[in-house]
Amino acid sequence: MNVQFKKGVLELIVLVAVNKKDMYGYELVAEVSRVVDVNEGTIYPLLKRLTNEHYFETYLRESTEGPPRKYYHLTAAGKLYMIQLEEEWNNLQIGVNSFLKEQGYE
């Protein structure tokens, strides 16, 4: 998939996933990969950025299968931002699709 397409929806997907339930980074890589191909080097910095912007709060939980997991929890501000991104995503689709139709693409 085109790199650029991916960029636009990455934040939205991560926010929506964490909104459903608290998740840790490694788990998110797998979850997000179901929609867009993505790797750790992308997800961890993104999580850090969204945390710095107070859209996530984090806490540690030990695991029996490896090192402790850092869980991400969506804050109230994060929820607002998520809703805003959803709206923008919908508007983008409407805008682009009507432009494509208008230009008579086959």
Next chain:
Amino acid sequence: MNVQFKKGVLELIVLVAVNKKDMYGYELVAEVSRVVDVNEGTIYPLLKRLTNEHYFETYLRESTEGPPRKYYHLTAAGKLYMIQLEEEWNNLQIGVNSFLKEQGYE
């Protein structure tokens, strides 16, 4: 609009616009702005890049209203690329929208 969303569809929109009819840069800025807010500093380098990749061919035409205009014409390779991007855009929408629905966003 989220900066990132814009990036993903910019190429597609430009290709589709030029596919309909040959256009010059300044004209494209206005045309593309109908869908996503964009400025000259974005469009001209993008046109140059797509031309370097042989998706566009260019020619000059004088204008009575200012300096000569550089027109962009979609090549066969450009048309193939455009069709490919359209497909990826459609797949992205399907993937993201089904993920959102699955996560039960309101």
Next chain:
DNA sequence: TTTAGTACTTGACATTGCAAGGTACTAAAT
């Protein structure tokens, strides 16, 4: 002759995805 609109170009900067490498923990295989 100055201003505004048209038209193109480019350099410096910021953002951000990714590859690659590193650390460290657990459990199973050798």
Next chain:
DNA sequence: ATTTAGTACCTTGCAATGTCAAGTACTAAA
């Protein structure tokens, strides 16, 4: 006991690309 594999996190350096700002130059109207 040691190695290997899977889990889990983080960071550095690089590349791609959108934006801001500034510059050039042409035409036409004030």
